[in-house]
Amino acid sequence: MSIIEIDPKTCTKCGICAAECPRRIITMPEGSLPQAAASEEASCNACGHCVAVCPKGSLSHRDSPLETSPKIDKGLKVTPEQVEQLLKGRRSARVFRDRPVSREIITRLIEAARYAPTGHNLQEVEWLVIDNKKELDRIEELGIEWLQWVIKNLPQVATASNMEEKLERQKLKHDAFLRGAPVLIVAHANKNSLASLAGIDSANALSYLELAANSLGLGTCWAGYVYIMANTFPPVQKALALPEDHAAYGCMMLGYNRFRYYRIPCRKVPRITWR
Numbered sequence: 001m002s003i004i005e006i007d008p009k010t011c012t013k014c015g016i017c018a019a020e021c022p023r024r025i026i027t028m029p030e031g032s033l034p035q036a037a038a039s040e041e042a043s044c045n046a047c048g049h050c051v052a053v054c055p056k057g058s059l060s061h062r063d064s065p066l067e068t069s070p071k072i073d074k075g076l077k078v079t080p081e082q083v084e085q086l087l088k089g090r091r092s093a094r095v096f097r098d099r100p101v102s103r104e105i106i107t108r109l110i111e112a113a114r115y116a117p118t119g120h121n122l123q124e125v126e127w128l129v130i131d132n133k134k135e136l137d138r139i140e141e142l143g144i145e146w147l148q149w150v151i152k153n154l155p156q157v158a159t160a161s162n163m164e165e166k167l168e169r170q171k172l173k174h175d176a177f178l179r180g181a182p183v184l185i186v187a188h189a190n191k192n193s194l195a196s197l198a199g200i201d202s203a204n205a206l207s208y209l210e211l212a213a214n215s216l217g218l219g220t221c222w223a224g225y226v227y228i229m230a231n232t233f234p235p236v237q238k239a240l241a242l243p244e245d246h247a248a249y250g251c252m253m254l255g256y257n258r259f260r261y262y263r264i265p266c267r268k269v270p271r272i273t274w275r
């Protein structure tokens, strides 16, 4: 059986689905409806472009059925100015309100994040969401051990990153790594998947997630130190307890901002090489 189904009553044989198919699986033999040979099934990466691009809604794909591929709502189109303001107005939040984020909202954010592009459309990113204060405190606590370990074993790195000072503050305040955020989100994936570009996929997904979060009035901040600990420090690896063959590819704090931002700060002028 073919992986695509065509409605012969509405298909105009325009050929757009065949032209759009990134794997060139869909063909249009002279005068006939679009076809996808069953033998090509393994080559299809289930991107769903054939469904998305058909102007008549005449094509359904096994992995992207027409009924579950909603129409793009033209009324929701955003202006370039709105997009630019969302992108430029997003800030890394580091002062959070003492207010939990509902799992419903977190699920909504992950739902948006899963539409970020992924290499080969593999969609291998998985999510660990920690919204349990005890577990978050444990990570802050382990951060003290990690700082002590770095200061002892990598003194040059520790000095360059002011870790002695960070350690003293952390012992008092316990907020250097997660800033009191009520949620930590870890994007993780199988580290042995050669075909996968899991690091890029995870960063893309988290970038989508943080923009979606900002649009909902939430604040986010990449948790770079937690990411480092998650990949190098066994006590944190044990605390996160990701599947054995997985690595953390991105960590992000999430919560309600205590403050709002009124201006867009300056950034470096882009260094561009034109050829």
Ligand SMILES: Cc1cc2nc3c(=O)[nH]c(=O)nc-3n(C[C@H](O)[C@H](O)[C@H](O)COP(=O)(O)O)c2cc1C
Binding pocket: 090, 091, 092, 093, 094, 177, 221, 222, 223, 224, 225, 226
């Ligand atoms: C990969 C990555 C790791 C980061 N890690 C941390 C972190 O551990 N703690 C923190 O407070 N900010 C962290 N940040 C936030 C940056 O400091 C922040 O993006 C930068 O200062 C620019 O500010 P903006 O995000 O508000 O534009 C990280 C950002 C990135 C992209």
